[in-house]
Amino acid sequence: MIRIENLHKSFGELEVLKGVSARIAPGETVCLIGSSGSGKTTLLRCLNLLEMPDSGEIWIGGQRITDPKVKKTDVRRETGMVFQHFNLFPHMTVIRNIMIAPIKVRGVSDGEALDIARHFLDKVGLSEKADNYPRQLSGGQQQRVAIARALAMKPQVMLFDEATSALDPEMTGEVIKVMKDLSGEGMTMVVVTHEMGFAREASNRIIFMADGAVAEFDAPGVIFNRPSNPATAAFLRSVIRM
Amino acid sequence: MVNWSLIWTEIPNLARGAGWTLFITFFSLMFGVAIGLCLAMLRLSRRWWLRLPASVYVEAVRGTPMLVQILLIWFGVFPMLGLNRAEAYYAGIAALALNSGAYLCEIFRGGIQSIDKGQREAALSLGMTETQVMAHVILPQALANALPAIGNEFVTLIKDSSLVSSIAVAELTYRAMLVAARRYEYFTMYIGIAIMYFAMTFATSRILARLEARLRKGSK
Numbered sequence: 354m355i356r357i358e359n360l361h362k363s364f365g366e367l368e369v370l371k372g373v374s375a376r377i378a379p380g381e382t383v384c385l386i387g388s389s390g391s392g393k394t395t396l397l398r399c400l401n402l403l404e405m406p407d408s409g410e411i412w413i414g415g416q417r418i419t420d421p422k423v424k425k426t427d428v429r430r431e432t433g434m435v436f437q438h439f440n441l442f443p444h445m446t447v448i449r450n451i452m453i454a455p456i457k458v459r460g461v462s463d464g465e466a467l468d469i470a471r472h473f474l475d476k477v478g479l480s481e482k483a484d485n486y487p488r489q490l491s492g493g494q495q496q497r498v499a500i501a502r503a504l505a506m507k508p509q510v511m512l513f514d515e516a517t518s519a520l521d522p523e524m525t526g527e528v529i530k531v532m533k534d535l536s537g538e539g540m541t542m543v544v545v546t547h548e549m550g551f552a553r554e555a556s557n558r559i560i561f562m563a564d565g566a567v568a569e570f571d572a573p574g575v576i577f578n579r580p581s582n583p584a585t586a587a588f589l590r591s592v593i594r595m
Numbered sequence: 596m597v598n599w600s601l602i603w604t605e606i607p608n609l610a611r612g613a614g615w616t617l618f619i620t621f622f623s624l625m626f627g628v629a630i631g632l633c634l635a636m637l638r639l640s641r642r643w644w645l646r647l648p649a650s651v652y653v654e655a656v657r658g659t660p661m662l663v664q665i666l667l668i669w670f671g672v673f674p675m676l677g678l679n680r681a682e683a684y685y686a687g688i689a690a691l692a693l694n695s696g697a698y699l700c701e702i703f704r705g706g707i708q709s710i711d712k713g714q715r716e717a718a719l720s721l722g723m724t725e726t727q728v729m730a731h732v733i734l735p736q737a738l739a740n741a742l743p744a745i746g747n748e749f750v751t752l753i754k755d756s757s758l759v760s761s762i763a764v765a766e767l768t769y770r771a772m773l774v775a776a777r778r779y780e781y782f783t784m785y786i787g788i789a790i791m792y793f794a795m796t797f798a799t800s801r802i803l804a805r806l807e808a809r810l811r812k813g814s815k
């Protein structure tokens with residue numbers, strides 16, 4: 354589903370991705386973990402071309418998205434992204450937040466968009482909030498709306514960048530549950546997270562990134578119980594102690 | 596000191612002048628908003644050859660007196676464009692709009708830049724084009740934030756529009772000038788219109804403040 358080949362990305366002098374390669378199968382949930390600054394966000398943003406890699410290739414669903422002839426908007430409508438700070442549109446109601454992209458990008462009718470939006474809002478358990486504005490919702494509810502908004506474009510892949518990091522602890526559960534459900538339904542997901550519980554229970558495989566490269570890429574059982582890279586073990590010890 | 600009976604007899608005349616003042620102000624602001632938006636887009640462009648002329652324009656307008664701009668447009672630009680038979684108030688509106696467009700440009704530019712960049716990224720990640728992001732996500736928020744500043748600009752324009760009296764547009768100040776000169780009643784006429792200008796600006800600020808409060812409540 355996703356194939357990344359020797360990806361490089363620098364910001365000025367700073368080389369952030371130093372030759373990242375990975376393959377992710379359809380329906381797989383892959384967690385990206387690693388210490389701060391290791392390049393997780395940058396890698397994720399390359400997958401929907403919010404960052405343009407300097408060199409290397411990415412294929413998503415058979416399409417080489419790093420091909421300069423490919424339109425970025427065509428790539429992005431197939432890859433949903435969920436951000437740490439939700440980034441809902443504050444001037445639109447919840448339902449409008451979800452409808453806008455299907456209408457403007459996919460060109461579906463208002464009525465059809467409303468049906469789609471209702472369906473996904475129901476899926477994240479917030480049907481009764483359709484006509485509220487984002488600021489009237491709790492953080493956890495806002496993030497669930499953001500997930501519904503991304504899903505409404507019916508993407509092939511969902512990308513999550515620390516979707517629960519900005520939430521109060523009592524609200525992470527509701528968002529994680531939605532993510533787990535989605536993973537269980539066979540959505541292909543790449544999830545940057547500090548939630549080791551989610552990584553352990555919901556992911557098929559885990560990428561441990563260190564210093565701009567994939568240090569280890571294996572099943573959660575292997576990563577958590579007998580990591581082959583000493584850096585992985587050291588990282589896990591540090592986060593689990595916290 | 597104040598010749599009240601003169602004011603009383605001139606009320607219909609001055610009221611018509613005040614009507615013209617508001618008319619000129621309103622249309623200048625409408626065109627000014629459109630010009631300001633275009634300029635803001637140009638100034639935020641990635642291409643230097645779009646940014647540069649817009650910046651030069653804004654700096655030039657802000658660095659020259661409005662009276663000079665009005666005279667330049669009416670006596671210089673209009674004849675050059677062959678608009679010899681146009682009414683002077685067209686030139687007045689054009690000058691005020693071009694002037695306030697430059698000031699509004701900076702307000703809009705600031706408003707657009709103050710929108711969190713996460714908004715743009717979220718919209719892009721959904722597959723929107725840059726134009727769609729601007730039209731549906733950034734501008735509605737930036738304009739809503741700029742409403743109080745647009746209201747202030749309206750109040751400023753009510754006062755600045757008195758300068759178009761210099762090209763014989765029959766608005767409030769010009770009518771007062773004529774009466775004052777004919778009757779030698781300078782103090783009466785100018786204190787009279789000062790009070791009228793104050794009434795207009797004061798009422799406008801009050802109405803705008805109330806509208807703003809209602810808008811804010813509505814969106815909460």
Ligand SMILES: Nc1ncnc2c1ncn2[C@@H]1O[C@H](COP(=O)(O)OP(=O)(O)OP(=O)(O)O)[C@@H](O)[C@H]1O
Nearest residue numbers: 364365367369387388389390391392393394395396
């Ligand atoms: N737009 C940018 N311009 C310059 N430097 C950047 C930019 N984006 C990221 N960086 C730098 O690249 C490095 C990797 O950043 P990245 O956000 O990918 O790390 P991360 O693994 O997601 O870290 P965290 O866990 O803190 O989110 C950091 O040193 C960061 O400062």
Ligand SMILES: [Mg+2]
Nearest residue numbers: 393394395545
């Ligand atoms: Mg990050």
